[in-house]
Amino acid sequence: MRLPGTTPPSETATGVPPESAAGTNAGVTHHPATDPRTTGSTSAPTPPPAAPERGAAQTAPSPAAAPGDGTAPPQLRLTDVDKTYQARQGEVHALSNVNLTIARGEFISLVGRSGCGKTTLLRILSGLLPPTSGEVEADGAPIWRGNKRNDEAFKQFGLVFQDANLFPWYTVAENISLPLKLRGVGKKQRLARASELAELVGLPGFEKAYPRELSGGMRQRAAIARALSYDPTILLMDEPFGALDALTRDKMNLELQNIHAQAGATVVFVTHSIPEAVFLADRVVLLSPRPGRIRSITPVGLPRPRSLETETSNDFQAIVRTLRTELDEED
Numbered sequence: 001m002r003l004p005g006t007t008p009p010s011e012t013a014t015g016v017p018p019e020s021a022a023g024t025n026a027g028v029t030h031h032p033a034t035d036p037r038t039t040g041s042t043s044a045p046t047p048p049p050a051a052p053e054r055g056a057a058q059t060a061p062s063p064a065a066a067p068g069d070g071t072a073p074p075q076l077r078l079t080d081v082d083k084t085y086q087a088r089q090g091e092v093h094a095l096s097n098v099n100l101t102i103a104r105g106e107f108i109s110l111v112g113r114s115g116c117g118k119t120t121l122l123r124i125l126s127g128l129l130p131p132t133s134g135e136v137e138a139d140g141a142p143i144w145r146g147n148k149r150n151d152e153a154f155k156q157f158g159l160v161f162q163d164a165n166l167f168p169w170y171t172v173a174e175n176i177s178l179p180l181k182l183r184g185v186g187k188k189q190r191l192a193r194a195s196e197l198a199e200l201v202g203l204p205g206f207e208k209a210y211p212r213e214l215s216g217g218m219r220q221r222a223a224i225a226r227a228l229s230y231d232p233t234i235l236l237m238d239e240p241f242g243a244l245d246a247l248t249r250d251k252m253n254l255e256l257q258n259i260h261a262q263a264g265a266t267v268v269f270v271t272h273s274i275p276e277a278v279f280l281a282d283r284v285v286l287l288s289p290r291p292g293r294i295r296s297i298t299p300v301g302l303p304r305p306r307s308l309e310t311e312t313s314n315d316f317q318a319i320v321r322t323l324r325t326e327l328d329e330e331d
């Protein structure tokens, strides 16, 4: 992930990868893209002539990333991924036949019932957990060779979890820059980077504060800044705002949208909240109950930048309704 202003437009734009349209997941529903800019629709979503381009409202589109033409290069690819845990009570089949291609700079929200395998999928993607079978690639390089992790591929990832996991005895700046310290970066450079990132995530002036002096939302911002410190090109987020109150969560969603637009990273975001998933995503991937399979892939063609008013639009609500109906059908 690069700092704002250094990312060429072609790297921040996304398209729907060809694989996702063709689909190799048996039985996956591919919902049509929705884009009020092209449909003029104020009611239920209708298919536009082309899938939407992320960030079109912020940057001029580049010829290399025309809306929905599938030209944005794939950055992450899951092929026939299966995961079975060997638990004390026996085998737990967590994921089955997951196929997904994620474009560079794309924002993917991952939703599904509790226990359907979202965290498992994120951990496999991030190189924290090997799949039982199947392939996981980042920029064409396998993340796993059998049970051995490809540490080079792993370096591209930034991880953010529900708990900010800041070290209480370090200041905000020291927490943010800790990964750089572990990589041997000098103090002056580390603190300069921490201050830059504190600004990016909305914590300017708090560099010298300790985690106990921050609110929950501020701690999560510091955790996001820490994940960005070493310029990951892929950000994997597991319910990062799950413990926050509704108002703070709305604010964090707006800020994450800005951070994503400015920094240009690919994001995979796990959430239990369908509105949050739709608000943030270029595509929402819905997993079926365990063993998790990709049940549907829904492009979200709402223009960016999105505001809280976006959530009152008919298009937004129609997508949320469709996804909720699919989830309800599982009961």
Ligand SMILES: Nc1ncnc2c1ncn2[C@@H]1O[C@H](COP(=O)(O)OP(=O)(O)OP(=O)(O)O)[C@@H](O)[C@H]1O
Pocket: 085, 086, 087, 092, 093, 094, 112, 113, 114, 115, 116, 117, 118, 119, 120, 121, 290
């Ligand atoms: N280390 C483990 N050993 C055995 N089973 C596990 C392990 N981790 C997860 N599981 C099981 O795998 C399934 C998927 O778990 P996972 O945490 O991926 O689901 P999830 O969709 O993230 O759930 P939630 O939304 O509740 O966080 C669950 O049935 C869980 O019990």
